[in-house]
Amino acid sequence: xxxxxxxxxxxxxxxxxxxxxxxxxxxxxxxxxxxxxxxxxxxxxxxxxxxxxxxxxxxxxxxxxxxxxxxxxxxxxxxxxxxxxxxxxxxxxxxxxxxxxxxxxxxxxxxxxxxxxxxxxxxxxxxxxxxxxxxxxxxxxxxxxxxxxxxxxxxxxxxxxxxxxxxxxxxxxxxxxxxxxxxxxxxxxxxxxxxxxxxxxxxxxxxxxxxxxxxxxxxxxxxxxxxxxxxxxxxxxxxxxxxxxxxxxxxxxxxxxxxxxxxxxxxxxxxxxxxxxxxxxxxxxxxxxxxxxxxxxxxxxxxxxxxxxxxxxxxxxxxxxxxxxxxxxxxxxxxxxx
Numbered sequence: 001x002x003x004x005x006x007x008x009x010x011x012x013x014x015x016x017x018x019x020x021x022x023x024x025x026x027x028x029x030x031x032x033x034x035x036x037x038x039x040x041x042x043x044x045x046x047x048x049x050x051x052x053x054x055x056x057x058x059x060x061x062x063x064x065x066x067x068x069x070x071x072x073x074x075x076x077x078x079x080x081x082x083x084x085x086x087x088x089x090x091x092x093x094x095x096x097x098x099x100x101x102x103x104x105x106x107x108x109x110x111x112x113x114x115x116x117x118x119x120x121x122x123x124x125x126x127x128x129x130x131x132x133x134x135x136x137x138x139x140x141x142x143x144x145x146x147x148x149x150x151x152x153x154x155x156x157x158x159x160x161x162x163x164x165x166x167x168x169x170x171x172x173x174x175x176x177x178x179x180x181x182x183x184x185x186x187x188x189x190x191x192x193x194x195x196x197x198x199x200x201x202x203x204x205x206x207x208x209x210x211x212x213x214x215x216x217x218x219x220x221x222x223x224x225x226x227x228x229x230x231x232x233x234x235x236x237x238x239x240x241x242x243x244x245x246x247x248x249x250x251x252x253x254x255x256x257x258x259x260x261x262x263x264x265x266x267x268x269x270x271x272x273x274x275x276x277x278x279x280x281x282x283x284x285x286x287x288x289x290x291x292x293x294x295x296x297x298x299x300x301x302x303x304x305x306x307x308x309x310x311x312x313x314x315x316x317x318x319x320x321x322x323x324x325x326x327x328x329x330x331x332x333x334x335x336x337x338x
Contacts, residue, residue: 042250044230047264055259059211064089064176066183073155076102080134082127084150084157085184089176092160095150096177097127098185099140108189110338111181112331113141115174115197115204116148120239123163124149124156133328138335139188143177145170164242166200167227167260171207178214192216194334196327198277199223199285199314206262206274206293213270216338219330221277222285222314225293226263228254263293267302274302275330279317280310 066087072095073084083098100109112135116125127150130142144150147163159173174195182190194217195205202223209218226232233240244257258264267274274297278290287308294306307326309317317323 042245042253044228044233047228047258051254051258052264055255055265058255058259062172064172064179066176066179068093069180069183072157073152075153078102079136080131082131082152083184084152084155085177085180086157087176087180089146089161089173092146094146094159094161094173094176095144095157096173096180097130097140097142097144097150097152098181099131099134099142100185100187101136103136105137105187107187109137109139109187110335111139111141111178111188111190111193112334113143113174113178113193113195113208115143115170115195115201115208116145117198118166118200123147124151126151135331135335139181139185141177141181143170143174145173164246166243167203167207167224168256170200170204171211174204174208175212178212189338190214192338194219194331196331197221197223202277203260203262206267207260207265209267209271209274210262210265211268213268215268215270216272217330217334218267218271218274219277219327220275220293221327222279222282222317223262223276223289223293224285225289226261227257228261228264263296266300267297272303274304276304276306277317277323277327278306278308279312279314280308281312282314282317284314 068088070086071083072086075082079102081100081102085096085098086093114130125144125148127142130140134140144157144159146159146161146165146169148159150157181188191214193214195208195215196219197205198221202220203225205218205220206223206225209215227244244253248256276290276294278287280287290306294304297304309320309323312320
């Protein structure tokens, strides 16, 4: 999936965590002894309650608390102050940026978490868009997902781990950084957080709304919501194999796929609003993703708004000024109301 150019508008338990870094499994504790390559024999059988409960148990067992936190870099500019933290997630060191107002403010500040899209050919991300559009009366949190470089000015910070652990484990990375913020930034209002992202970032935003009760509002654009389909596996090919099959048993593959698929889980009751955006001609994340996620949330009686932009695809939707204005306005409205 191509990363959207404006995504930043507004991005012993070690075996249980996703932090193995080798793509060796999801930590499900599976006892499968199969030595057959899962991609050759895997069946998309009906999902059971046992399957979903296994995922929930694994989530609950992961230790994503703030660990070995240190300040890796700090910089002050007229409009913002940026701190880049180094911290441990599972067995790997990760980095994340926290942007706060340059002015000394004592009042509590709303928190906006932006989660990045996925570009298989370019495992790096810059802070340029995030800083350009930063709202100075908020705390902006930007995680660098495993296997990616976070770039700021002439500094590069590499988050250890497997680049292919791109959804379920990227959600872990985000929760871990949110815990770092809670431990280090007393002004951050961590009880009501806006999370927003496009493409892979939208997937992670939805998963955060299903896993972390601190999330108040979810903004998700062109989000893949269900990887547990043969048609999705066929669409994404080698990328899908890397993310879900490589180095895993059949049971571990099934658990990782489901844990990366927000369509199969319920949004938490603490989430007050979900905004879904979808291009009607998106050939990277087809429209059924947004439509089915909207139907699922309605069935859960969630407060959801669905914005469908007919005739627009995965990238050119960012040329639609109505879409861009609405996306930006949601951030401003959240900050103003919190």
